[in-house]
Amino acid sequence: MTFHPTPYSRRSERRRRCGRAGLTASVREDWGQRPGRRERTLAALSPRLFSLLQKASWRLRRNPLCHQEVFCVKRLRFLGGRRVEVEEVDLPRPQPGEVLVRVRASALCGSEMEAFRSPEAATGNPGHEVVGEIADACGHPTLREGARVACHAVVGCQRCYWCLRGYELFCENMRGYSNAHAEYVAHAAHHCLPIPDDITWDQALMIGGDTVGVAYHAATRTGVRAGEEAAVLGCGPVGLGCVLLLSFWGLRVTAVDLVPYRLDLARSLGAVESINAADADPSDALRSLNDGRGPDLVFDCAGSPKTLDTALRSVRKGGTVIVIGERGETPIYPSRDIIHSELRILGSWYFLRSDFWGMVKETRHGLRPERLITHRFRLDDAQAAYELMDSGQCGKIAFIQL
Numbered sequence: 439m440t441f442h443p444t445p446y447s448r449r450s451e452r453r454r455r456c457g458r459a460g461l462t463a464s465v466r467e468d469w470g471q472r473p474g475r476r477e478r479t480l481a482a483l484s485p486r487l488f489s490l491l492q493k494a495s496w497r498l499r500r501n502p503l504c505h506q507e508v509f510c511v512k513r514l515r516f517l518g519g520r521r522v523e524v525e526e527v528d529l530p531r532p533q534p535g536e537v538l539v540r541v542r543a544s545a546l547c548g549s550e551m552e553a554f555r556s557p558e559a560a561t562g563n564p565g566h567e568v569v570g571e572i573a574d575a576c577g578h579p580t581l582r583e584g585a586r587v588a589c590h591a592v593v594g595c596q597r598c599y600w601c602l603r604g605y606e607l608f609c610e611n612m613r614g615y616s617n618a619h620a621e622y623v624a625h626a627a628h629h630c631l632p633i634p635d636d637i638t639w640d641q642a643l644m645i646g647g648d649t650v651g652v653a654y655h656a657a658t659r660t661g662v663r664a665g666e667e668a669a670v671l672g673c674g675p676v677g678l679g680c681v682l683l684l685s686f687w688g689l690r691v692t693a694v695d696l697v698p699y700r701l702d703l704a705r706s707l708g709a710v711e712s713i714n715a716a717d718a719d720p721s722d723a724l725r726s727l728n729d730g731r732g733p734d735l736v737f738d739c740a741g742s743p744k745t746l747d748t749a750l751r752s753v754r755k756g757g758t759v760i761v762i763g764e765r766g767e768t769p770i771y772p773s774r775d776i777i778h779s780e781l782r783i784l785g786s787w788y789f790l791r792s793d794f795w796g797m798v799k800e801t802r803h804g805l806r807p808e809r810l811i812t813h814r815f816r817l818d819d820a821q822a823a824y825e826l827m828d829s830g831q832c833g834k835i836a837f838i839q840l
Contacts, residue, residue: 513620514820516553516560520828522820530624537581537627538574539589543643544618545811546827546835548674554824565618566591567647568625569639578627586639587630588646589623591615592788596628607788619817619837631794637801639840644679644807645797648788649834653679654800655793656760656786657687660735664688667733669724670709671749672740672763673700675834678810680737680762682707686805689735692727694720694748697830707809715748724752732757741765750775758782810834 510526517523532538545567553564568589575581593613594606601609615625633642644650653676662668666689670680673695685691685708692711693704701712711727713720725732732754738745741763749759750770759781770776776783801807812833815823826832 511621512817513617514563514565514817516556516563518557518559520554520824522554522563522824524818524820527620530620530622532574532576532624535627536624537572537576537578537630539568539570539587539623539625539630540573541568541570541618541621541623541839542586543570543639543839544568544620544837545643545647545649545675546619546823546837547648548676548827549648551824551828554828562617563619564616565620566614566616567643567649568618568623569633569642569646570623572630573622576627581627581630581632586633586642588633588642588794589615589618589625590629590631590646590791590794591618593626593629604792605790607790619820621817621839629791631791634798637798638808640808640811640836641801641806643836644810644834645801646794649675649679649810650683650797650805650807651679651789651793652676652762652786653683654797655789656680656737656762656784657683658793658796659786660758660760660784662687662689662735666690666735667728668692668735668737669694669727669733669749669752670704670737670739671695671720671745672738673697673704674739675810676762677737677739678704678707678833679807680739681709682807682810683800683805684737685709686800692724692733694724699831700833703812703833719748721748721751724748728754731755734758735760737762739763743768746770750781753779753781755779756781758784760784760786762786811836814838 511529512524513527515523515525530538544565547567550564553560570587572581572583572585572587575583591614592607593615594601594609595611598610617623631646662684664687668684668689669692670677671694673693681691681693681704691709692713693701693709694713694715695701696716698714701714705712713723727733732752734754735758736749736753737760738749739762742765746768753759761783810833813826813835815835815837817837817839823835827835
């Protein structure tokens with residue numbers, strides 16, 4: 439599908455004629471039909487360069503999936519003070535190495551709540567979990583228009599020491615993508631992960647984003663084994679992903695949280711025990727596991743000083759504490775907390791592109807990651823979605839644009 443470039447001045451004139459809300463126009467003007475002096479000169483001097491510029495990102499794009507010329511698209515914006523709104527913005531212009539993706543679903547991440555609760559307004563939104571279809575491959579040799587992809591949010595440069603070894607999480611020129619809660623996004627082509635035909639949108643959204651991705655990366659790095667006792671502290675979306683994955687792999691999982699709804703959800707996802715930390719200190723109950731030795735593994739998915747202290751005091755001697763949640767500084771006393779118990783403390787952040795295919799395999803074997811999604815909203819109902827997330831009475835929330 440060929441897109442027709444339009445100089446910015448003509449584009450602005452057309453938008454004034456059609457109005458702010460106008461999404462289509464029947465008039466097509468491109469450099470080949472009505473070239474200006476600069477374009478005529480360039481075409482005469484270098485026809486090949488002129489042809490390449492015609493295909494560049496500075497143009498009016500037509501959506502090949504609905505056969506309409508698109509001027510404005512919807513995007514979520516954080517206003518500050520627990521308020522969000524849907525605004526109309528220009529269609530994203532992919533930069534070199536990027537493609538244009540039509541969003542089919544995006545997921546709300548717990549890390550977005552800090553920006554939601556902040557009194558300060560933000561430009562756009564911090565959403566970063568998204569699946570969709572390629573609207574414009576921008577000449578990429580392997581991606582095609584209409585292909586389904588999951589957008590991996592942490593993008594490496596492909597040139598540094600770490601990227602050349604397949605570990606883009608340590609990239610020296612790392613870039614994070616956001617503004618996923620929109621109708622269209624521009625994303626790095628080499629971080630668009632093709633979704634197999636037998637994987638549904640809901641499944642791809644979970645394994646292509648933080649919820650299962652972070653849990654899978656942490657668990658595989660730890661080397662978990664079936665039959666081990668594991669405790670998950672904090673049953674937000676990532677914590678629930680840990681519960682689902684670990685129980686699927688045959689571990690006995692105990693879930694700890696303050697919200698009864700999420701404890702019930704954790705049990706439905708496979709946890710054999712649940713502890714409400716609002717009723718009492720969970721350390722004693724956790725130490726009683728595993729014949730009084732404590733759990734073999736403790737996944738701290740909350741990251742608060744309280745949960746990390748609980749993890750260090752609860753895990754068995756020689757056990758492993760996996761720290762995933764990030765929330766402030768925590769004092770650790772090596773002699774008391776680590777050395778004499780010979781503990782292993784493992785930090786785990788995001789997930790690698792290569793992890794995606796391992797999660798696809800587990801999904802094909804029956805993982806069912808879509809069970810983590812408890813609520814679905816349209817983008818226009820984003821305010822209600824964030825208020826629900828703020829209350830804690832939910833699992834994973836998805837914005838659906840199918």
